Every structure is written in C-alpha cells, then in structure tokens.
Amino acid sequence: MGRKRKADPVTGTIYVLNGPNLNLLGKRQPEIYGHETLADVEIACLSQAESYGLEVRCLQSNAEAQLIDWIHAAREEADAIVINPGAFTHTSIAILDALNAFEGPVIEVHISNVHKREEFRRHSYVSLRADGVIAGCGTQGYLLAIDRVAKLVTATN
Numbered sequence: 001m002g003r004k005r006k007a008d009p010v011t012g013t014i015y016v017l018n019g020p021n022l023n024l025l026g027k028r029q030p031e032i033y034g035h036e037t038l039a040d041v042e043i044a045c046l047s048q049a050e051s052y053g054l055e056v057r058c059l060q061s062n063a064e065a066q067l068i069d070w071i072h073a074a075r076e077e078a079d080a081i082v083i084n085p086g087a088f089t090h091t092s093i094a095i096l097d098a099l100n101a102f103e104g105p106v107i108e109v110h111i112s113n114v115h116k117r118e119e120f121r122r123h124s125y126v127s128l129r130a131d132g133v134i135a136g137c138g139t140q141g142y143l144l145a146i147d148r149v150a151k152l153v154t155a156t157n
Contacts, residue, residue: 012053014149015078016045016142017070018060019086025111025139033111036139045082048143052150054079064088064095071098080105080149082142089114089124099129105152107145110135 018038021028026037042058049056057078059070067088074081081102088095089110099106108126113136127133132148134141 012153013055013057013078014049014146014153015070015074015081015083016042016056016058016146017067017081017083017085018058019064019067019084019088020062021086022084023060023062034138041139041142044139045142045146048146049150052146052154054146054150054153056146064092068094068098071095071102074104075102078104079153080107082107082109082145082149083126083130084109084111084142085126089126091125093125096125096129099126105131105149107131107148108133109141109145111138111141112136 022038025033025041026035038060042056045056045058061067061070067085071081081099081104083099083106085092085095085108089108106126106129108124108130110133114124124130124133131152132145134144137144
C-alpha cells in the first residue's frame with residue numbers, strides 16, 4: 001500500500017511505537033520474547049537510525065488512546081512509523097484508522113512469530129495498512145524495520 005508523503009520538509013524522524021505489555025520486555029515470558037528490555041531495544045533503534053542520519057522517537061503505552069494520539073502526532077512530526085501494537089494488533093480498528101491517516105511508511109513488528117502461536121494472533125488489523133511486516137526475528141525485527149524505513153524514506157525524497 002504505497003503512500004506518497006506530503007510535500008513538506010523531511011524531518012528525518014521515525015516514531016517507534018510499542019503497545020501493551022512491551023514495557024515488561026525482558027521480564028515477561030522471556031522464553032517467547034527474550035531477555036532484552038525495552039530500554040535495550042530503544043538504544044539499538046537510536047543507534048541504527050543514527051547510522052542513516054535519522055532520528056527516532058521511542059514511545060510505549062498500554063493505552064490504545066495514547067497510541068492513537070502518537071500516531072496523529074506523527075502525521076506532523078515523523079516521516080515513518082515502526083509499530084509493535086502488541087495485543088492491539090488483533091483488536092484495534094481504531095489504531096488501523098489512525099495509521100490510515102498517516103501518509104508515510106508504516107512497518108509492523110512482532111518479536112515472536114505470531115503465525116506459530118495461537119490462532120487469534122494470526123490476524124492483524126495493522127497489517128491492512130502496513131507497508132511491511134516483520135515477525136519472529138526477536139528484537140532484531142526493530143532494526144530490520146529501521147533499515148526498511150530508511151530505504152523507503154530516502155527513496156521518496
């Protein structure tokens with residue numbers, strides 16, 4: 001679902017949004033999600049983006065409304081969104097609607113391979129908008145998403 005960015009100047013900013021329970025990364029079910037913390041992921045994302053001359057704004061909330069507000073803010077402040085919506089992946093039409101109002105690239109990330117897990121995890125509303133989906137690569141998926149976003153952002157500018 002290629003989208004063309006509006007003609008305003010590039011900010012070089014990627015929003016990395018994390019949904020519910022990702023604040024417990026490294027503590028919650030490490031056999032599924034690993035031992036890295038969200039702070040570890042954020043440091044890695046900042047470094048990866050910096051290697052492309054981009055900035056990252058990392059945000060996490062357990063509240064759907066807060067995630068939607070950040071997606072709305074990204075419309076004015078960011079060139080791309082990397083999002084791990086957590087459980088909202090499977091339930092939130094509101095997040096899908098917010099992402100549909102964002103004009104830049106969106107990459108959906110899941111730490112675990114959701115296709116090898118419970119049946120309900122195999123459906124994603126977010127995927128209906130995402131320009132790419134990365135699942136099952138652990139926290140490295142965030143870095144792969146930033147690589148992809150960097151390529152998409154530089155290709156459109």
